[in-house]
Amino acid sequence: MNNSFMERTEKAIAGLHRLANNLWWTWNPRAQDVFHALSERKWRSSNHNAVAVLKSISHAELQARLCEKEFLQSVETVLQAFESYLTKEETWYHEYSSGADGKLVAYFSAEFGLHECLPIYSGGLGVLAGDHTKSASDLGIPFVGISLFYRNGYFQQRIAPDGWQHESYPLIDPHELPVELVTDADGNPVVASVEIGHSTVHFHAYRLNVGRATIYLLDTNRDENDLHYREISSRVYGGDSTTRVMQESILGIGGVRFLRKLGLAPTVYHMNEGHSAFLTLELLREQLEAGSSREEAEHWVRRHCVFTTHTPVPAGHDRFSPDLLDHLLSKFRERLGFDEQTLLAYGREDVSNKEETFCMTVLALRMSRAANGVSELHGRVSREMWQSFFNASSPDEVPIGHITNGVHILGWMANRTRQFWHKHLGDKWIYYLKKEAIWAQVSDPDLIPDEDLWALRYGLRRDLIEYVRRRMRHQFHSVGADYNEVQDSILNPDALTIGFARRFATYKRAPLLFRDFERILALINDSERPVQLVFAGKAHPRDDQGKSFIQQIVGYSKNPALFGKVVFLENYDINVARHMISGVDVWLNNPRRPMEASGTSGMKIVIHGGLNFSIQDGWWREGYNGENGWSIGDDHHDQDVALQYEKDASQLIEILENQLIPEFYNRDEFGIPRQWIQRVRKSMETLIPQFNTDRMVADYVMKYYDLGK
Numbered sequence: 001m002n003n004s005f006m007e008r009t010e011k012a013i014a015g016l017h018r019l020a021n022n023l024w025w026t027w028n029p030r031a032q033d034v035f036h037a038l039s040e041r042k043w044r045s046s047n048h049n050a051v052a053v054l055k056s057i058s059h060a061e062l063q064a065r066l067c068e069k070e071f072l073q074s075v076e077t078v079l080q081a082f083e084s085y086l087t088k089e090e091t092w093y094h095e096y097s098s099g100a101d102g103k104l105v106a107y108f109s110a111e112f113g114l115h116e117c118l119p120i121y122s123g124g125l126g127v128l129a130g131d132h133t134k135s136a137s138d139l140g141i142p143f144v145g146i147s148l149f150y151r152n153g154y155f156q157q158r159i160a161p162d163g164w165q166h167e168s169y170p171l172i173d174p175h176e177l178p179v180e181l182v183t184d185a186d187g188n189p190v191v192a193s194v195e196i197g198h199s200t201v202h203f204h205a206y207r208l209n210v211g212r213a214t215i216y217l218l219d220t221n222r223d224e225n226d227l228h229y230r231e232i233s234s235r236v237y238g239g240d241s242t243t244r245v246m247q248e249s250i251l252g253i254g255g256v257r258f259l260r261k262l263g264l265a266p267t268v269y270h271m272n273e274g275h276s277a278f279l280t281l282e283l284l285r286e287q288l289e290a291g292s293s294r295e296e297a298e299h300w301v302r303r304h305c306v307f308t309t310h311t312p313v314p315a316g317h318d319r320f321s322p323d324l325l326d327h328l329l330s331k332f333r334e335r336l337g338f339d340e341q342t343l344l345a346y347g348r349e350d351v352s353n354k355e356e357t358f359c360m361t362v363l364a365l366r367m368s369r370a371a372n373g374v375s376e377l378h379g380r381v382s383r384e385m386w387q388s389f390f391n392a393s394s395p396d397e398v399p400i401g402h403i404t405n406g407v408h409i410l411g412w413m414a415n416r417t418r419q420f421w422h423k424h425l426g427d428k429w430i431y432y433l434k435k436e437a438i439w440a441q442v443s444d445p446d447l448i449p450d451e452d453l454w455a456l457r458y459g460l461r462r463d464l465i466e467y468v469r470r471r472m473r474h475q476f477h478s479v480g481a482d483y484n485e486v487q488d489s490i491l492n493p494d495a496l497t498i499g500f501a502r503r504f505a506t507y508k509r510a511p512l513l514f515r516d517f518e519r520i521l522a523l524i525n526d527s528e529r530p531v532q533l534v535f536a537g538k539a540h541p542r543d544d545q546g547k548s549f550i551q552q553i554v555g556y557s558k559n560p561a562l563f564g565k566v567v568f569l570e571n572y573d574i575n576v577a578r579h580m581i582s583g584v585d586v587w588l589n590n591p592r593r594p595m596e597a598s599g600t601s602g603m604k605i606v607i608h609g610g611l612n613f614s615i616q617d618g619w620w621r622e623g624y625n626g627e628n629g630w631s632i633g634d635d636h637h638d639q640d641v642a643l644q645y646e647k648d649a650s651q652l653i654e655i656l657e658n659q660l661i662p663e664f665y666n667r668d669e670f671g672i673p674r675q676w677i678q679r680v681r682k683s684m685e686t687l688i689p690q691f692n693t694d695r696m697v698a699d700y701v702m703k704y705y706d707l708g709k
């Protein structure tokens with residue numbers, strides 16, 4: 001080995017460490033291949049964590065492994081792509097802003113769902129925040145995120161033999177994660193503080209690199225804090241109202257203070273849901289301290305804040321009792337120079353009502369220059385809900401708009417699917433996800449033959465089934481049989497495969513499909529045209545009804561008449577989701593309208609050739625056009641919840657029986673379901689360019705961030 005080769009390998013090793021500490025690898029399969037190749041076992045056992053893989057390998061081994069020329073070259077290729085991604089100047093935002101400098105978006109969210117190795121999210125809200133950040137990076141938007149570092153994360157789910165969900169909270173170790181402690185020039189942690197009750201609570205932060213974007217995760221686990229303050233940030237949405245107010249104080253007030261410590265002055269503060277709305281009070285405090293009048297200060301705050309609401313029902317909004325709030329914010333309030341009622345009024349619809357609770361959504365709405373819901377229907381529902389607050393004579397005058405959610409397509413794409421598009425469309429499409437002309441090509445059977453699409457579907461369905469069979473081994477004790485004997489009978493690679501996975505919130509109505517048990521039983525067991533179902537999802541630890549829904553589905557999966565045809569996968573997370581959304585033929589979503597503000601899981605399947613079968617709610621109400629999937633119900637819902645349940649259940653099974661199953665099994669002499677494939681093309685062509693976060697984030701920039709020239 002000569003010196004220049006040594007230099008090359010050392011450079012590659014340094015590059016690998018930089019790469020592992022940037023979640024860019026989570027949406028770049030070539031980068032993942034490198035860590036997978038370094039240690040396949042560790043890659044799997046760490047839930048695909050690049051940092052954990054590198055930690056488990058000595059410098060000597062890395063040097064030796066990189067002596068293999070082909071491997072070194074593939075590492076260098078990945079590192080070059082990484083470097084050019086980070087430094088690229090011609091981004092969408094650069095073009096849009098004509099190079100304007102000095103803008104910065106600060107995006108506050110109580111959770112970020114970025115990757116399965118970082119369990120700091122509970123569900124759709126977090127996944128949306130994660131996808132938002134990845135697209136902000138891809139589009140070149142100056143962007144910083146704020147959240148909490150949850151040492152115990154969100155819970156891990158185990159299902160007991162009786163079907164009941166049990167939760168555990170493993171400790172996560174920041175040294176094993178793609179995060180870095182934020183330190184000053186002397187290497188000491190940067191520490192900021194927030195007044196809580198009569199105390200001062202200190203926190204440091206971890207930096208999470210997401211491509212060109214950065215997220216700061218605040219952590220109160222410091223020696224100088226009392227024990228109960230050290231645990232503020234231990235669990236995602238953990239504890240009672242007291243913990244929630246304390247978490248939200250750290251997130252909102254602490255978030256602004258931490259940005260200041262770093263010398264950052266964002267030009268827009270985006271609140272993703274109301275949890276972070278205390279940030280407006282901290283901004284207000286800063287303005288007052290700088291000598292502004294209250295009116296000027298409020299005006300300044302409003303000019304800098306935007307708010308996205310995600311909650312379509314009044315009961316879903318964070319509300320705190322006046323006593324609790326005043327107690328926990330007392331010292332902070334003194335710094336604001338407000339009396340008790342003045343502070344509380346910011347979170348009240350009726351500022352003179354001293355009984356009214358303090359609502360985070362009200363605070364956010366009052367202190368933002370603009371607010372939006374996350375689908376067209378949700379925007380409308382929100383305008384109706386807040387009409388009296390805004391004193392509007394009609395809902396149309398309420399200043400709440402909408403931007404429909406999306407998903408970060410590259411991050412959700414299975415490797416097999418990525419290769420498929422690479423083969424048929426080349427590489428350019430990656431940079432034009434929201435360009436309709438790119439996806440219009442999908443209608444051309446000369447470019448993409450039916451046969452290729454059908455082969456893709458079969459390949460992806462097989463991948464899912466292999467995954468389920470591997471995974472079921474570890475949860476099989478709850479079924480109690482010899483796994484080796486039965487594993488090949490779990491799921492049928494030729495059967496129509498329907499997926500249902502999401503949080504088991506009761507409004508999502510997981511058991512709806514089983515309303516007429518005999519009828520679904522007959523469909524599943526039809527030997528000519530079988531149907532199979534894959535379920536996954538967690539119920540909130542305090543939601544016993546959600547847990548009973550899980551128990552019901554797990555019960556069906558153990559019923560001898562349904563065994564291997566109805567499957568429940570434990571511990572739903574981003575990894576389980578990724579396998580499910582790519583493998584299933586049909587994605588079922590049947591929430592109670594209009595409770596699904598947007599929903600995003602159905603958007604993830606489209607690029608893989610899956611089809612949506614959903615209620616006319618949230619995004620699907622906009623996406624469905626009559627020929628790109630199937631719809632349950634119409635643009636209307638009954639106030640009678642039980643009646644609506646019956647209607648939806650009967651229409652669901654009706655469409656399944658008379659439309660979906662026949663179309664899936666209607667094959668020509670080559671075994672290909674032409675009509676089905678035609679529907680898949682329509683789905684891709686119409687949905688991909690719309691329901692992605694590149695389109696969504698660009699909408700935020702143009703409509704709400706005011707980041708133009």
Ligand SMILES: *Cc1c(COP(=O)(O)O)cnc(C)c1O
Pocket residue numbers: 122123124125127501502503572573574577578589598599600601602
């Ligand atoms: C996409 C996703 C969600 C959101 O699913 P919805 O069906 O839109 O509620 C929740 N959890 C995980 C892990 C996801 O990947």
